[in-house]
Amino acid sequence: MIESMSLRTLFDKVWTAHEVVAETPDTPAVLYVDLHLTHEVTSPQAFTALRAAGLPVRRKDRTLATLDHSTPTVTEQVFGGVPIKVDAAARQVHELEKNAVEFGIELLGMRDARRGIVHVISPELGATQPGMTIVCGDSHTSTHGAFGALAFGIGSTEVGHVFATQCLLQRKPKTFAVNVEGRLPHGVTAKDLILAIIGRIGVSGGTGHVLEYRGSAIAALSMEQRMTVCNMSIEAGARAGMIAPDEATFAYLHERPRSPKGKHWDAAVERWTALRSDPGAAFDLSVDIDASRLEPMITYGTNPGMVLPISASIPRKSDNAAFDKALAYMGFQAGDSMLGKPINVAFIGSCTNGRLEDLQSAARILKGRKVAAGVHLLIVPGSQQVKREAEALGLADIFKAAGADWRESGCSMCIGMNGDLVPGGQYSVSTSNRNFEGRQGAGARTLLASPFTAAASAVTGRITDPRDMLAA
């Protein structure tokens, strides 16, 4: 009994190491934050609160800001002296530029070669490291859990708390093991896996819990694929998602600009190697998933849990008003087959699927093919570094030859607050993370899928199983 109680999960280890003050029945824990990422949308009110209280940013060295949500992706608006088209977005960008100067924090700004979506650039820089606590005023902060960090989204008031104290008041979440065994079949990606997990446990299945993705199928994923999985933990309602660091993690981080160097690297790897759940450690909840049985997945409704294998038909549900409302919004009928439905837009990008491997996947489909007449394929790299790499590898040429629109990095059409919008009523196969009503623009109808599926559907103009276009 005593022995089993001393067995700890990965989450327990990271949590305990960051308790400045442990929780009591009357007070939450004071939890130390190693890295605070911030962007232009959720920070202005926090800076205002600091200013009102006369407080500085306490640990500037643990704070990293960038611009991603409101920023245009049109090259002329980023680099060419053409004003940002959306006035309010321009104001928000300038507000963060001013706040960064006033409070002395590092901002990877509009024309910085290291700029990009906050959840893409922090791993790229090696700022995201195993065992850290990482927060950001953004729910997709869960992405960084791919490195064995405890990373979660917070609101703007809490952004202010971290600025002022480098800490947060938190109740300890529960733990949830997501065991994924088997091999993902050909053409089935990390995106399909996480959509299948959300379909299984539901959009509130993880509420109050930190997920740990484990098992042979997770160990076989690259770091970029692990980020795709952890990114969408919040779409299952989870506080965070984590994966124990391993050789793939260390290989990814080695020699990154902000990774430890020399003897510090060796010490870090030794420390990071201990960051795994003890064998036999107990989780509050668990689920087992067989990766070998999965297909490409696509959503058909207005939350990420309304998801199907691409060859399936929309289920029939009686007496469910929310289900009927979602289908009415999407313009679908129960019993419809997903394959072959016409689309108008395909979007490849976002913090979920805007990394180099995602673009390589899209290029495998698009090479030597053309986007269907009348379909807009928008491909937006997750960062300026991803953009440069994609251009150096010739991927951008493949995209342009196919008739795709190739842009500067940013959140773009995932959130539609930067001028990149899906017109009302149109269907968009999107590699992003949310198919909520209006997410990609008022009246837009979003179908979440992998980069393979988005690219294949752009080519045919219809929802298409990408395995038909991938050479075995």
Next chain:
Amino acid sequence: MQPIRKIASKTVVMPSANIDTDQIIPARFLTITTKDGLGRELFADWRYLSDGLPNPDFILNKPEAAGCRILVAGRNVGCGSSREHAPWALLDYGFRAVVSTEIADIFRSNSLKNGLLPVVVDAATHQWLIEHPGAQIDIDLERMRLTLPTGVSAAFPMEAFARHCLLNGLDELGYLRSRLQDIEHYEAAHSV
């Protein structure tokens, strides 16, 4: 922040499950740099037609919704984006409490920090509320009970420290700053 002890009001009922924060306040309204005035855009895409006129079928545009301070929503309300603009918009519109069987983590935390009460009730109480839109109910934060007009009263959970702050009108930052010495000790001990 003003202390909060009791809220007594008629309810507005939105029975759909999974009302996400993109519905509560669509992303195009997040370009503001203050917290003010978001009530006008609350539920904008449900509340207004494409020509900008009020959608007469939407609950907040019906006369019986006027002055209601309590929103009863389907389960998992507030899921999705971490935008604190969601509770800011609800408060600016006039809501003081959101009642459901399940409330998403980040939305619940954001609501508590702004004086919007997230009240999680049992399924039977919730069902009664869904079936009786416009019911006059009482929410007592001190006793952590929600009372229906039938006289039936149901307990609801509330995190102890958040409750203490709400009852006394305290800001959580004040408490965090009172632990600065502990934070400095932690940093020294961990060389961070």
